[in-house]
Amino acid sequence: MKKRMTVEERYRDNLRKQRKILEEFAEYEFEWARDLMLWYKLKKIEIPDDEYRACAFFQNREYRNKPGSLTLLYQMYVRCNEELPEVTKEMAFDILRFKYKMYAKTLETGGF
Numbered sequence: 001m002k003k004r005m006t007v008e009e010r011y012r013d014n015l016r017k018q019r020k021i022l023e024e025f026a027e028y029e030f031e032w033a034r035d036l037m038l039w040y041k042l043k044k045i046e047i048p049d050d051e052y053r054a055c056a057f058f059q060n061r062e063y064r065n066k067p068g069s070l071t072l073l074y075q076m077y078v079r080c081n082e083e084l085p086e087v088t089k090e091m092a093f094d095i096l097r098f099k100y101k102m103y104a105k106t107l108e109t110g111g112f
Contacts, residue, residue: 025074026063029103033058036096050104051097057107069112076106 005013033055040047047055057063063070080099087095 022070022074025077026058026061026070029058029073029077030061032096033100036100039093039096048101051100054100054103054107057103057112062112066112069107069110072106072110072112073103076102 036051037047037055037059057069057073063073077099080102084095084098085091
């Protein structure tokens with residue numbers, strides 16, 4: 001018979017799960033930030049400052065020194081996934097650009 005977890009054990013378990021989700025999100029966005037910067041380079045277009053800032057935030061792993069920033073960005077990620085249309089090949093670049101604009105706005109609003 002399995003014993004019930006105490007409140008403290010449940011708290012630690014939930015915390016572990018949340019950290020894992022945020023770590024996976026950070027790695028996922030690290031790759032997308034690199035891809036977005038590469039797309040701009042291939043199209044020979046200069047990346048706008050706000051998008052660059054959001055890309056650099058993930059590429060430089062700045063969230064490690066700014067508590068709460070990754071959680072805010074994750075919330076924006078979830079919101080974008082719920083509200084934006086399904087991504088097609090033709091509009092993938094534009095949707096990714098929009099997400100990084102929103103990340104930049106979130107960082108600015110959050111004081112990061």
